[in-house]
Amino acid sequence: MEGGRSDAPPHRVAIVGGGFGGLRAARALRNAPVEVTLIDRRNFHLFQPLLYQVATGALSPGDIAAPLRHILRRQRNTRVWLGEVTGVDATARRIRLHDEAVAYDTLILAAGAGYQYFGHDEWRPLAPALKTVEEALDIRARVFSAFEAAEREHDQAVRRAWLTFILVGGGPTGVELAGALGEIAHDTLRHDFRAIDPREARIVLVEGADRVLPGYPPELCDKAAASLTRLGVTVRTGATVVSIDQEGVTVRAAGTDERIATRVVLWAAGVRAAPLAAIVAAATEAEVDRAGRLVVGPDLSLPRHPEIFVIGDMAHARDDEGKPLPGVAPVAMQQGTYVAKVIRRRLQGEATDAFRYRDRGSMATIGRAAAVADLGWLRFAGLPAWLVWLFVHLMYIVGFENRVLVLIQWAWSYFTWNRGARLITR
Amino acid sequence: MEGGRSDAPPHRVAIVGGGFGGLRAARALRNAPVEVTLIDRRNFHLFQPLLYQVATGALSPGDIAAPLRHILRRQRNTRVWLGEVTGVDATARRIRLHDEAVAYDTLILAAGAGYQYFGHDEWRPLAPALKTVEEALDIRARVFSAFEAAEREHDQAVRRAWLTFILVGGGPTGVELAGALGEIAHDTLRHDFRAIDPREARIVLVEGADRVLPGYPPELCDKAAASLTRLGVTVRTGATVVSIDQEGVTVRAAGTDERIATRVVLWAAGVRAAPLAAIVAAATEAEVDRAGRLVVGPDLSLPRHPEIFVIGDMAHARDDEGKPLPGVAPVAMQQGTYVAKVIRRRLQGEATDAFRYRDRGSMATIGRAAAVADLGWLRFAGLPAWLVWLFVHLMYIVGFENRVLVLIQWAWSYFTWNRGARLITR
Numbered sequence: 001m002e003g004g005r006s007d008a009p010p011h012r013v014a015i016v017g018g019g020f021g022g023l024r025a026a027r028a029l030r031n032a033p034v035e036v037t038l039i040d041r042r043n044f045h046l047f048q049p050l051l052y053q054v055a056t057g058a059l060s061p062g063d064i065a066a067p068l069r070h071i072l073r074r075q076r077n078t079r080v081w082l083g084e085v086t087g088v089d090a091t092a093r094r095i096r097l098h099d100e101a102v103a104y105d106t107l108i109l110a111a112g113a114g115y116q117y118f119g120h121d122e123w124r125p126l127a128p129a130l131k132t133v134e135e136a137l138d139i140r141a142r143v144f145s146a147f148e149a150a151e152r153e154h155d156q157a158v159r160r161a162w163l164t165f166i167l168v169g170g171g172p173t174g175v176e177l178a179g180a181l182g183e184i185a186h187d188t189l190r191h192d193f194r195a196i197d198p199r200e201a202r203i204v205l206v207e208g209a210d211r212v213l214p215g216y217p218p219e220l221c222d223k224a225a226a227s228l229t230r231l232g233v234t235v236r237t238g239a240t241v242v243s244i245d246q247e248g249v250t251v252r253a254a255g256t257d258e259r260i261a262t263r264v265v266l267w268a269a270g271v272r273a274a275p276l277a278a279i280v281a282a283a284t285e286a287e288v289d290r291a292g293r294l295v296v297g298p299d300l301s302l303p304r305h306p307e308i309f310v311i312g313d314m315a316h317a318r319d320d321e322g323k324p325l326p327g328v329a330p331v332a333m334q335q336g337t338y339v340a341k342v343i344r345r346r347l348q349g350e351a352t353d354a355f356r357y358r359d360r361g362s363m364a365t366i367g368r369a370a371a372v373a374d375l376g377w378l379r380f381a382g383l384p385a386w387l388v389w390l391f392v393h394l395m396y397i398v399g400f401e402n403r404v405l406v407l408i409q410w411a412w413s414y415f416t417w418n419r420g421a422r423l424i425t426r
Numbered sequence: 427m428e429g430g431r432s433d434a435p436p437h438r439v440a441i442v443g444g445g446f447g448g449l450r451a452a453r454a455l456r457n458a459p460v461e462v463t464l465i466d467r468r469n470f471h472l473f474q475p476l477l478y479q480v481a482t483g484a485l486s487p488g489d490i491a492a493p494l495r496h497i498l499r500r501q502r503n504t505r506v507w508l509g510e511v512t513g514v515d516a517t518a519r520r521i522r523l524h525d526e527a528v529a530y531d532t533l534i535l536a537a538g539a540g541y542q543y544f545g546h547d548e549w550r551p552l553a554p555a556l557k558t559v560e561e562a563l564d565i566r567a568r569v570f571s572a573f574e575a576a577e578r579e580h581d582q583a584v585r586r587a588w589l590t591f592i593l594v595g596g597g598p599t600g601v602e603l604a605g606a607l608g609e610i611a612h613d614t615l616r617h618d619f620r621a622i623d624p625r626e627a628r629i630v631l632v633e634g635a636d637r638v639l640p641g642y643p644p645e646l647c648d649k650a651a652a653s654l655t656r657l658g659v660t661v662r663t664g665a666t667v668v669s670i671d672q673e674g675v676t677v678r679a680a681g682t683d684e685r686i687a688t689r690v691v692l693w694a695a696g697v698r699a700a701p702l703a704a705i706v707a708a709a710t711e712a713e714v715d716r717a718g719r720l721v722v723g724p725d726l727s728l729p730r731h732p733e734i735f736v737i738g739d740m741a742h743a744r745d746d747e748g749k750p751l752p753g754v755a756p757v758a759m760q761q762g763t764y765v766a767k768v769i770r771r772r773l774q775g776e777a778t779d780a781f782r783y784r785d786r787g788s789m790a791t792i793g794r795a796a797a798v799a800d801l802g803w804l805r806f807a808g809l810p811a812w813l814v815w816l817f818v819h820l821m822y823i824v825g826f827e828n829r830v831l832v833l834i835q836w837a838w839s840y841f842t843w844n845r846g847a848r849l850i851t852r
Binding site: 042043044057059060061062063065066067069070073074079080081082083100133134137144145148151152189191192193194195420421422423424425426 | 468469470483485486487488489491492493495496499500505506507508509526559560563570571574577578615617618619620621846847848849850851852
């Protein structure tokens with residue numbers, strides 16, 4: 001707690017990850033008597049909730065990303081460091097990057113999460129997940145290339161396989177992707193082909209639970225499923241994918257296996273904390289949960305290391321009732337703000353109450369003008385929910401400089417049914 | 427000339443390439459009694475004159491591209507075919523793609539051009555050229571990664587190498603790239619770094635001729651050079667690059683070699699027709715010039731094959747004075763319109779006069795609010811030239827659907843000095 005002495009070297013805060021949690025923490029420390037180093041593998045902050053719009057050709061990566069340096073350029077106590085953390089020495093308080101080390105007094109880990117394939121890592125190249133810009137562009141290329149291949153294909157069975165899209169996982173990402181694919185097939189591409197009718201495309205959403213959007217109130221799940229069906233999506237609940245290969249997938253439901261020929265499988269199931277969590281767990285003897293997340297205490301620090309905080313999708317934190325907090329952006333942002341406050345108060349020798357998540361609700365969108373929203377005190381669906389969803393997301397994204405353009409781009413896509421960014425690039 | 431008989435099968439026109447020439451030809455055939463197949467390796471039309479804005483982080487690929495299918499979706503006599511032409515059988519009138527063949531009665535070749543390295547193909551990976559979306563994103567990553575590496579580097583000499591950018595070729599592309607790099611170093615990144623001052627970046631434009639923009643009137647060349655100097659660009663005319671490796675380049679001027687340590691070399695010299703030109707030359711005994719372009723007759727067809735037209739950067743056509751036409755978009759577009767007219771008139775048994783290029787002038791831009799314009803009857807530079815440049819380019823791009831957004835994006839970059847699309851992706 002040397003921050004109070006003016007002759008002491010400044011307190012060094014290292015933040016790993018420039019996502020929702022890490023960036024919020026960095027900004028909340030802008031007037032604190034600390035030196036902040038924000039480390040990220042990428043030079044930009046990505047608005048992940050709209051990544052599915054990049055994957056489906058409605059937006060460009062540049063529309064939903066902002067350079068971290070630009071966001072933090074006026075924050076003189078903060079430097080941005082491009083690099084990947086390869087190790088943590090919790091005793092010496094240093095993190096290792098590939099060819100250098102960064103010393104810290106306080107460490108904030110906010111490296112997020114990726115997808116896991118439940119022991120089937122061989123499925124990864126066959127069924128890409130939607131997490132990075134590169135993955136979004138890969139998915140975009142696969143989706144639109146499939147329609148191109150179908151147009152050229154003479155064999156009816158093969159053509160049908162090209163026009164079959166399987167989505168594994170019926171959470172918000174799977175539902176959003178399925179809805180967007182439904183729109184692409186029924187509206188966007190409607191007049192574009194000569195040999196095929198894109199409306200013949202078959203989109204199958206496979207979810208292991210008995211409803212899509214598990215965790216949402218049942219009546220909203222049912223409304224989401226109804227919206228998907230209207231967009232031509234086949235919803236298969238209580239079903240799991242048991243094999244994936246180049247030619248198709250096998251779906252098991254009620255003990256029966258069904259083989260579906262397909263060329264495009266997208267993965268939206270099974271989140272797992274970033275590999276850094278395992279590195280930290282080994283270095284600090286911290287506990288991890290089944291999703292690889294670091295289990296943190298009430299102040300979001302590691303049990304034996306009060307100077308190491310973990311926030312966002314990397315952290316296993318619990319609410320007052322002992323229920324784990326969901327891996328959503330609002331949790332990460334509130335945690336980022338909280339941790340910055342703890343650091344500021346510690347430097348003044350003050351204690352801070354335990355973190356409490358203020359749940360303002362959750363939302364998922366299903367294609368154009370349809371969504372479900374659960375605000376706790378109010379549950380609704382359809383166009384009103386979509387407008388609220390749009391407003392909330394735009395307010396956040398507009399906060400990053402020039403992102404008002406995304407609104408215009410969206411409005412244009414909306415009124416013209418077009419997805420102008422459907423470039424196939426590799 | 428069977429098109430006049432209603433019982434004859436429709437006349438089949440194959441167009442290879444959906445760039446300025448090929449797309450213009452396809453659109454000009456929309457009401458002709460023909461069946462058009464437009465073949466391209468890519469599913470989009472790219473507005474190449476603005477590709478340097480993608481490479482320098484001001485625009486996203488989706489901003490300057492439009493799906494070919496979308497542009498041609500209402501043109502019922504036209505189909506779009508995604509594929510790469512691997513061979514031409516001029517006797518059987520068939521073009522071969524990887525796994526199929528397309529028969530034609532008339533063939534329009536419009537596959538464009540790429541860059542050549544004057545016998546030094548080993549320079550290609552070291553000094554990328556700006557032709558495709560992927561190359562633009564590669565250049566973007568190299569440029570912005572260089573500033574990141576300089577920020578992390580402790581060795582002064584290495585840091586200086588990271589902050590040195592060499593552009594080979596002082597034509598419009600080299601000048602535009604150099605101007606944009608000057609802006610990035612002096613304005614965009616000004617406040618973004620802590621260890622380096624981006625304004626220390628050294629940008630060197632190497633041109634073999636004694637002026638930049640060779641082919642332009644000398645007074646405009648001088649004004650362009652002056653604008654570049656103001657942006658901090660070192661202009662080296664009468665100089666050639668004689669070696670490129672991982673550590674730097676060697677520049678030869680007036681018999682003296684100078685070694686410049688650098689990590690980023692960009693290539694904008696030496697255009698060469700697409701490899702398809704050589705395939706066609708072998709199949710038709712057509713003549714090619716030193717840039718690999720197919721030499722065409724006054725009606726833009728090959729001497730022994732009146733049914734094969736070549737337009738745009740693939741063609742070596744001459745004006746009335748016997749001077750080869752330049753490889754610019756207006757030539758390709760006028761040629762596309764002309765060839766469509768020849769085809770329509772032939773089907774009616776009518777002849778057409780030789781192609782004549784109507785030169786409306788040429789322009790090059792040098793950073794923000796500076797350009798040079800040569801309209802033949804009027805030559806001017808500075809802000810007025812830039813506004814004309816902006817207007818002409820926007821008018822074209824707005825023609826493709828929703829491209830009015832590009833105007834807004836640009837205006838925003840202009841007023842904020844920001845380049846929000848400076849994502850480093852691989």
